[in-house]
Amino acid sequence: MADDIIIIGAGQAAAQAVQSLRAEGFTGPIKLIGDEPYAPYQRPPLSKKYLAGDIGYDRVELKGQDFYADSGVETLWQTRVTEIDRRQKHILTGDGREFPYGKLLIATGSRVREINVPGFDLEGVHYLRNIADVEAIQAHFKPGAKMVVVGGGYIGLEVAAVAAKRGIDVTVLETADRVMARVVDPIVSHFYERVHRAEGVKIETGVTVSGFEGTDKVTAVTSGEGKSFPCDFVVVGIGILPNTELAVEAGLTVENGIVVDEFCRTSDPDICAAGDCTSHPNAVYGRRLRLESVHNAIEQGKTAAATLAGKEKPYNQVPWFWSDQYDLKLQIVGLSAGYNQAVVRGDPEAGRSFAVFYLKDGVLIAVDAVNRAPEFMMAKILTQKQAVLDPKRIADETIPVKEIAG
Known part of the structure; x- marks a missing residue:
């Protein structure tokens, strides 16, 4: 038991932790426990190419079952952990089993934020978080079908784009006054609204969903503003919530995520956490962050593995x-919250390639790059350095992006 490592959760962070534990030289027993019937897989393609039917499960699976067997990892799929007993150092599962651990990694990820309005449980109201969700949505993909998307964030707009290409009549309802308002500048929001409308997608902003109509099956979405939007099915994408319940019940410190240090250690030195479910310190921004991203899951998986391996x-x-x-x-580097100047490189009105640089008192804190890989790559370096940039040099496309820092 002293050397056993149990990983709760089977997403991107968990899969990375397994690989990194072995790479760090850990040779002890590892148990990987997930509540889905699948080995860890990529989630971002679910709302893109996987939903479109362009790729199958073999293209989203991170590692095949053989990898875990060859790595000496015991896998338990379709198994839910119900309790962490820190005093006895064991976990309990929903089917009554008990497993001791020496060290523990919580990588429970996140779940969809559900909408609580009348009719929320009608047939045809869907969320998109896992493979089963995608399959349920795809069953409605028939040309001419009417779909309402509740939420104009990444997931909602990605689903809208796929559906529009499949001949679906799409309406997007967004509470804010523009799409992706939480993460991008109005310049980027308005560009994407224009593109979607050109593809036939109807976008309604400033709309509050008040309920779903229908007897057994959803037939319309109603708004607090008195409008009704007929539909054959609905996809709700209004954000996600961290899965922190196990940590809370175990008495770990939780504040907008499981609180970890820069080494992914929780308030219990024998327990680490990684991925969407964590709140970690970030020196670049000088505050704690809870991130919902593949990059964060992978890098925290590496860090947690090193810590668990004694490094x-x-x-x-x-x-x-x-x-x-x-x-x-759209490739985004950094977090733009708090910026006081947005500088555009390229012309979003004239083409489909541009970048927006966000400055706070002259310091680069984030970049949104649309079909601009060079700006994206340079932004990673400059944002990490907290570079002070001249807005005129950013906007001047005669200056190579590699030289905009002067």
């Missing part, structure tokens, strides 16, 4: 994210 490799990186919609790849 210390601090995690302190600038976050990055991406979204694929139509032929557009």
Whole structure:
């Protein structure tokens, strides 16, 4: 038991932790426990190419079952952990089994934020978080079908883009006054609204969903503003919540995520946590962050594995994210909250390639790059360095992006 490591959760962070534990030289027993019937798989493609039917499960699976067997990892799929007993140092599962641990990694990820309005449980109201969700949504993909998307964030717009290409009549309802308002500048929001409308997607902003109509099956979405939007099915994408219940019940410190240090250690030195479910310190931004991204899950998986293997490799990186919609790849570096100047490189009105640089008192804190891989790559370096940039040099496309720092 002293050497046993149990990993609760089977997502990106967990899969990375398994690989990194072996790479760090840990040779003891590892148990990987997940509540889905699948080995760890990538989630971002679910709302993109997987939903579109362009790729299958073999393209989203992170590692095949053979990898875990060859790595000496015991896997328990379709198994839910119900309790962590820190005093006895064991975990309990929903089917009554008990497993002792020496060290523990909590990588429970996150779940969809559900909408609580009348009719929320009608047939045809869907969320998108896992493979089963995708399969349920795909069953409605028939040309001419009417879909309402509740939420104009990444997931909602990605689903809208896929559905529009499949001949679905799509309406997006967003509470804010613009899409992706939580993460991008109005310049980027308005560009994406224009693109979606050109593809036939109807976008309604400033709309509060008050309920779903229908007897057994959803037939319309109603708003607090008195409008009704007929539909054959609905996809709700209004954010996610961290899965912290096990940590809370175990008495670990939880504040907008399981609180970890730069080594992914929780308030219990024998327990680490990684991925969407954590709140970690970030020196670049000078505050704690809870991130919902593949990059964060992978890097925290590496850090947690090092800690569990008796090494210390601090995690302190600038976050990055991406979204694929139509032929557009939006790549985001950093967090733009608190910026006081947005500088555009390229012309979003004239083409489909530009970047927005966010400055706070002259310091680069984030970049949104649309079909601009060079700006994205340079932004990673400059944001990490907290570079002070001249707005005129950013906007001047005669200056190579590698030289905008002067």
